[in-house]
Amino acid sequence: xxxxxxxxxxxxxxxxxxxxxxxxxxxxxxxxxxxxxxxxxxxxxxxxxxxxxxxxxxxxxxxxxxxxxxxxxxxxxxxxxxxxxxxxxxxxxxxxxxxxxxxxxxxxxxxxxxxxxxxxxxxxxxxxxxxxxxxxxxxxxxxxxxxxxxxxxxxxxxxxxxxxxxxxxxxxxxxxxxxxxxxxxxxxxxxxxxxxxxxxxxxxxxxxxxxxxxxxxxxxxxxxxxxxxxxxxxxxxxxxxxxxxxxxxxxxxxxxxxxxxxxxxxxxxxxxxxxxxxxxxxxxxxx
Amino acid sequence: xxxxxxxxxxxxxxxxxxxxxxxxxxxxxxxxxxxxxxxxxxxxxxxxxxxxxxxxxxxxxxxxxxxxxxxxxxxxxxxxxxxxxxxxxxxxxxxxxxxx
Numbered sequence: 001x002x003x004x005x006x007x008x009x010x011x012x013x014x015x016x017x018x019x020x021x022x023x024x025x026x027x028x029x030x031x032x033x034x035x036x037x038x039x040x041x042x043x044x045x046x047x048x049x050x051x052x053x054x055x056x057x058x059x060x061x062x063x064x065x066x067x068x069x070x071x072x073x074x075x076x077x078x079x080x081x082x083x084x085x086x087x088x089x090x091x092x093x094x095x096x097x098x099x100x101x102x103x104x105x106x107x108x109x110x111x112x113x114x115x116x117x118x119x120x121x122x123x124x125x126x127x128x129x130x131x132x133x134x135x136x137x138x139x140x141x142x143x144x145x146x147x148x149x150x151x152x153x154x155x156x157x158x159x160x161x162x163x164x165x166x167x168x169x170x171x172x173x174x175x176x177x178x179x180x181x182x183x184x185x186x187x188x189x190x191x192x193x194x195x196x197x198x199x200x201x202x203x204x205x206x207x208x209x210x211x212x213x214x215x216x217x218x219x220x221x222x223x224x225x226x227x228x229x230x231x232x233x234x235x236x237x238x239x240x241x242x243x244x245x246x247x248x249x250x251x252x253x254x255x256x257x258x259x260x261x262x263x264x265x266x267x268x269x270x271x272x273x274x275x276x277x278x279x280x281x282x283x284x285x286x287x
Numbered sequence: 288x289x290x291x292x293x294x295x296x297x298x299x300x301x302x303x304x305x306x307x308x309x310x311x312x313x314x315x316x317x318x319x320x321x322x323x324x325x326x327x328x329x330x331x332x333x334x335x336x337x338x339x340x341x342x343x344x345x346x347x348x349x350x351x352x353x354x355x356x357x358x359x360x361x362x363x364x365x366x367x368x369x370x371x372x373x374x375x376x377x378x379x380x381x382x383x384x385x386x387x
Contacts, residue, residue: 083382083385097310098314
């Protein structure tokens with residue numbers, strides 16, 4: 001056994017790479033082996049012979065030391081970076097430090113699904129009250145002045161918002177944890193602040209529209225301001241968001257002219273577009 | 288080959304320093320903890336590299352208190368930005384010559 005070990009140590013490829021280190025390791029294994037036999041095995045009749053017996057544990061240990069050294073040599077070779085690697089690393093670091101990339105594509109898909117469900121509920125409800133916010137018949141929106149209808153729509157919208165944001169936070173947190181990124185860092189803060197400046201402005205603007213009875217402009221205004229928010233925030237997350245924002249703005253402006261189809265445009269913009277873009281982002285970055 | 292290497296900045300030879308500079312290039316400023324998390328470094332390691340860059344006047348340091356906690360913000364100085372751009376250019380040149 002002892003002979004086998006020495007053969008292993010001395011003929012090991014590393015031995016020729018660095019004779020000194022190989023010898024050192026070999027000796028170290030040897031002395032540890034001695035220690036073990038002295039402390040672990042009671043000295044008896046065959047104390048001397050036992051001293052040179054190779055315990056399988058130590059055979060593994062000395063092998064392990066040699067192997068780690070081997071890996072170290074290998075790693076040293078790998079650590080010499082090419083300039084191209086350095087440049088890619090710089091680029092990655094710049095992106096990671098300035099953009100919030102943990103945004104999950106699936107959260108977009110879920111937000112779209114909630115929006116579609118909410119829009120369907122609104123469609124059913126408005127169908128009951130006879131207000132045609134979807135068919136172009138409603139040019140004078142009298143029935144929307146009804147307090148119940150407004151209450152229902154507000155509740156519907158709030159529910160969609162809470163569900164969408166909740167699922168978004170959950171999925172994004174999960175993804176960030178999986179990627180080992182921090183969840184709420186300075187990039188996330190920047191993203192949220194820049195998204196919500198136009199979005200909150202739009203929200204207050206919509207309240208003003210409601211106050212003055214301009215219901216038909218609420219859906220277009222929501223789309224336009226949301227699109228502006230996305231374009232504004234795209235600097236702080238994946239650049240693809242910019243495209244989504246542009247399409248939302250275009251859809252909103254279109255809705256401004258086709259008055260009376262607000263609900264249709266709304267479900268297109270907040271529902272269908274979110275699902276398409278969410279899937280696109282999901283397959284592009286997470287698959 | 289040697290001609291290209293003249294432009295190489297010794298200060299950016301270390302990956303950590305290069306990393307610090309690249310973060311500060313795209314962000315107006317970054318505080319110590321953000322840098323630490325981004326680069327995955329220990330306090331002492333990061334501090335020593337920052338000190339080296341500070342001595343070269345490549346980064347500006349501003350200290351303040353948030354409540355009772357000290358908060359140190361770093362930003363890239365004009366010289367630092369210039370040096371970083373020069374370094375990047377030399378890296379690109381090296382790649383070009385390698386490709387040919």
